[in-house]
Amino acid sequence: MSSTTPATPSARGVTAERLTNLRRWNLALTVLHLVQAAAIVVLATDFAITVTSSFPAGPPGSDVPPPEALFDVPIGAAIAAFLGLAALDHLLNATLGRGLYERDLHRGINRFRWVEYSLSATLMILLICLYSGITGVAALIAIAGANGGMILFGWLQEVMNPPGRESTTMLPFWFGSLIGAAPWVALSVNLIGAEELPGFVIGIFVSLFVFFMSFGLNQWLQYRGIGPWGDYAYGEKAYLVLSLAAKSALAWQIFAGSLVG
Known part of the structure; x- marks a missing residue:
């Protein structure tokens, strides 16, 4: 008698036809992100925001010196950097990394x-911080760490819930949500405490908050198997659409508000 090992279950909806469609989407999004990045580089002014530092000058409790300039962020x-990172990701998905992408x-x-x-979403949240008046290097490092940690918990959510599982755990999702809330609380404190802010900065905050929460909602719907999100491939395409929309919205809101020549 001979025995065979059962095939590893595949994520629902990941078929040859859907993979071909996703490849077309990735190629199209590569072009769209690159075109936007090039347009921003060509059309934008040299506007920059300064990152500051305020290091202790005495024992605990001493007065902290006024912030000093560390470096400027063009x-x-x-903006071109986070658009370029997205373009590189989509290009790898459709070409050199296609085999790994589809197996995954x-x-x-x-x-x-x-x-x-x-990388890209953390750069985006840091830009929102700079526009909201959070320019201290220590605060920016902490916010970058929290945002990056939130996203890596999203990866862990997928690793811990393989196809064919008997039960689903949402623990990484909720841990990531908790960590990911910290940057938005910090931003809210600064926006509420500001004496005056341009309307476009508030618009950036609101629109990007909605987009960032939509990414979390997309994953929650995937792992709850609600409606079309029961197909993993559907959720993957939703990520592609949300990524393009969020990055485009931030890029052109900032351009319209402060980068017009």
């Missing part, structure tokens, strides 16, 4: 997505 280049999708994972988000 806003146009920063069968396993209900997309590691390329989480690596790219941990």
Whole structure:
């Protein structure tokens, strides 16, 4: 008698047809992100925001010196950077990394997505912080760490819930949500305490908050199997659409508000 090992279950909805469709989407999004990045570089002014520091000058309890300039962040280049990171991610998904990307999708994972988000989304939240008046280097480092940690918990959520599982755990999702709330609380404190802020900064905060929460909602719907989100491939395409929309919204809101020549 001979025995065979059962095939590893594949994520629902990840078929050859859907993978071909996702490849077309990734190629299209590569072009769209690159075109926007190039347009921002060409059209934007040299506007920059200064990151500051205020290091202790005495024992605990001593007066802290006024903040000093550390370095300038060229806003146009920063926008082009997160658009470029997205373009690189989509290009890898469709070309050199296609085999790994598609094997991962069968396993209900997309590691390329989480690596790219941990960089691009963190850069995006840091830009929102700079526009909201959070310019201290220590605060920016802490916010970057919290946002990156939130995204990596999203990766862990996928790793801990493979196709064919008998039960689903949402623990990484909720831990990530808790950590990811910290940057938005910090931003809210600054916005509420500000004496005056341009309307476009408030618009950026509101629109990006909605987009960031939509990414979390997309994953929650996937792992609750609600409606079309019961197909992992559907959730993957939703991530592609949300990524393009969120990055485009931030890029052009900032351009319209402060980068117009």
